[in-house]
Amino acid sequence: MSSSAYFASVYTGDDDEQGFAFEDDLGRSPLFLSPMPMSDLNNAAFKGCDEAHGVQAISQRLCQTSWRKAEIPHKRLICAVVAVSASLTALFGLHRSAPGRGGSSGAHSSAREFAAGINVVALQGGSAATVSVFRSAKGVGELLHQLADLELKPDFEFRDGPTIDIDTSAQSQEIIGFGGAITEASASVFAKLKPHLQDEVIEKYFGLSGLGLTIGRVHINSCDFALGNYDFDGVPDDWELKHFDHNLTHDKGILIPLIARAVRKAEDAHRRLRLLATPWSPPAWMKQSGEMNSSSQPCLKDRAHRPWAEYIATWISDMKLAGLPIWALTVQNEPTNNPAWEACLTTPEEEAKWIAQHLGPVMSKRHPEVAIFAVDDQKHLLLDFLYAVMGREDAAKYVSGAAFHWYTGDWFDRVKTAHQQWPNLILLASEATYERRMWEQGRTETYSDWRFGEGYAHDIIGDLNTGTAGWTDWNIILDKSGGPNHVGNVCDAAVVADVEQQKLFFHPQFFYMGHFSKFILPGSKHVASVVEGAKPEYEQGTAAGPYGTCTGKHGLETTAALRPDGQLVVVVLNCAAEDISFKLRADGSAVLATAPQRSITTFVFPAKTK
Numbered sequence: 001m002s003s004s005a006y007f008a009s010v011y012t013g014d015d016d017e018q019g020f021a022f023e024d025d026l027g028r029s030p031l032f033l034s035p036m037p038m039s040d041l042n043n044a045a046f047k048g049c050d051e052a053h054g055v056q057a058i059s060q061r062l063c064q065t066s067w068r069k070a071e072i073p074h075k076r077l078i079c080a081v082v083a084v085s086a087s088l089t090a091l092f093g094l095h096r097s098a099p100g101r102g103g104s105s106g107a108h109s110s111a112r113e114f115a116a117g118i119n120v121v122a123l124q125g126g127s128a129a130t131v132s133v134f135r136s137a138k139g140v141g142e143l144l145h146q147l148a149d150l151e152l153k154p155d156f157e158f159r160d161g162p163t164i165d166i167d168t169s170a171q172s173q174e175i176i177g178f179g180g181a182i183t184e185a186s187a188s189v190f191a192k193l194k195p196h197l198q199d200e201v202i203e204k205y206f207g208l209s210g211l212g213l214t215i216g217r218v219h220i221n222s223c224d225f226a227l228g229n230y231d232f233d234g235v236p237d238d239w240e241l242k243h244f245d246h247n248l249t250h251d252k253g254i255l256i257p258l259i260a261r262a263v264r265k266a267e268d269a270h271r272r273l274r275l276l277a278t279p280w281s282p283p284a285w286m287k288q289s290g291e292m293n294s295s296s297q298p299c300l301k302d303r304a305h306r307p308w309a310e311y312i313a314t315w316i317s318d319m320k321l322a323g324l325p326i327w328a329l330t331v332q333n334e335p336t337n338n339p340a341w342e343a344c345l346t347t348p349e350e351e352a353k354w355i356a357q358h359l360g361p362v363m364s365k366r367h368p369e370v371a372i373f374a375v376d377d378q379k380h381l382l383l384d385f386l387y388a389v390m391g392r393e394d395a396a397k398y399v400s401g402a403a404f405h406w407y408t409g410d411w412f413d414r415v416k417t418a419h420q421q422w423p424n425l426i427l428l429a430s431e432a433t434y435e436r437r438m439w440e441q442g443r444t445e446t447y448s449d450w451r452f453g454e455g456y457a458h459d460i461i462g463d464l465n466t467g468t469a470g471w472t473d474w475n476i477i478l479d480k481s482g483g484p485n486h487v488g489n490v491c492d493a494a495v496v497a498d499v500e501q502q503k504l505f506f507h508p509q510f511f512y513m514g515h516f517s518k519f520i521l522p523g524s525k526h527v528a529s530v531v532e533g534a535k536p537e538y539e540q541g542t543a544a545g546p547y548g549t550c551t552g553k554h555g556l557e558t559t560a561a562l563r564p565d566g567q568l569v570v571v572v573l574n575c576a577a578e579d580i581s582f583k584l585r586a587d588g589s590a591v592l593a594t595a596p597q598r599s600i601t602t603f604v605f606p607a608k609t610k
Helices: 038-049 052-064 074-091 184-191 195-206 255-268 302-321 348-366 379-390 412-421 450-465 508-517
Strands: 008-011 020-023 130-137 142-146 163-174 177-181 215-220 274-279 328-330 371-378 401-405 426-431 468-475 495-498 503-506 525-532 557-562 568-574 580-586 589-595 599-605
Touching (some): 163 468, 163 557, 177 274, 195 255, 195 495, 195 503, 215 255, 215 468, 274 302, 302 348, 348 379, 371 379, 371 426, 379 401, 450 508, 450 525, 450 557, 450 568
Parallel strands (some): 215 274, 274 328, 401 426, 426 468
Antiparallel strands (some): 130 599, 163 525, 568 599, 580 589
């Protein structure tokens, strides 16, 4: 590598301000480390040799650098070996923080380091008698920080707080994974970043040392987070789609290349990125209104029902030819919403009929491997659509799952009922973000708000505990304004870029998602968990809101999953404004722990020996 610049993600200020940014600053602890030139490596190796943190930082760089022995003088080889040893120690969980506040807590890094470098595939729990612990906490700089292992003991009496009980024999849905949306807006911001920042975004989301996302939502035609309206057949009344752009020219510029990079990076991490496709609007000439934005009721012209289904199938075919096979398709984004951007109003009965008579038969013939997901609207509407769709045998036979959004509140009871009524349906949370109406009053640009991370975790836990198989964020990256959005419908994102300053900001949502996605691997089985013995009420950490808020009033929230490798993952969320000590018990053994106020903790239990 020719450049001597070293870019790392570092904490830049208050947790509730801009967040975590890329800066050219060797003196602060990295989020992820990029390769450095050998000349710099030589100079830095000795400097860090007698500093534990320095050794670990340099060792991580060594692991990422293709060195040549000739470039390291013999007298420095011993230090280099020590650095590699430190790297291996950290990678396999042998390096631990010293115990700190809150009983189980580890002392937070003075450099506010982020333990995202943990391998999402090779991660091991502690020894047979210990539990690995990872935490993010407000105001103390802990961000997916690995703490000291906890000793796993036979069950013991505990009366000073709640007990979390895990029943690994009570297994339910298989977890698909966690993800985000790769939109044209995201692609346009990504394209403006320098190459090393692009690499960091891809690695942090999809790489072996990153969040390990396994779902990528993509849009068919434009959506509001595009640079404007577009489709792939703009010739009016082209009912046979003779003028369909099979090259997908509009998306070949920046969007498809970004999707492809994400897919390849996931493959490099030995994971599959499942692409979930969603249409917002047909071409304007297929609609009663003659416009892509907004919708009449009904949306489609009478003659357009089969051509629209064929259009979607053709797009899927062309994506496959581009090397991007689609895993699943949602029927329509928010079919009951009529906003200022792309839309197509559809009632539950209309959706059921269209699946039965058009979309289902077309997809069954042309793409039987692609799953069809109904609904893709707010949770409170989930049952209305499912009763209509699943109530028709000629529609139900084509449907594999149901997708939903979070913008009208928790509605976990609706998710639970859906799972109980149709246990074979894959339930998928397909969109979540914070619209501008949820920002602090007076904010005109995105900012780092700890509440938003807590809200994500609260929703993920509630969804998983009621039968959901996966959870998907909205745009993976946006600019400081919360866009671009061609109708001004700006939102926050887990990663925000200042393209002028060439900095990336990592908001709390990013780290909170990591507490699930890095540890609960695809193929894991959700297992039962319950919190017993909690106080009637705890001091609230934040006020209630219309959606995506976690007040902490009722204390700890938890979910658990048994991984394919036999390790048990338990995530504990504390949104209260007070520390909560608790016992965590599973399979007759237990650990004593403390959840600091406004924190999230992931526990990884070792696989049971046979």
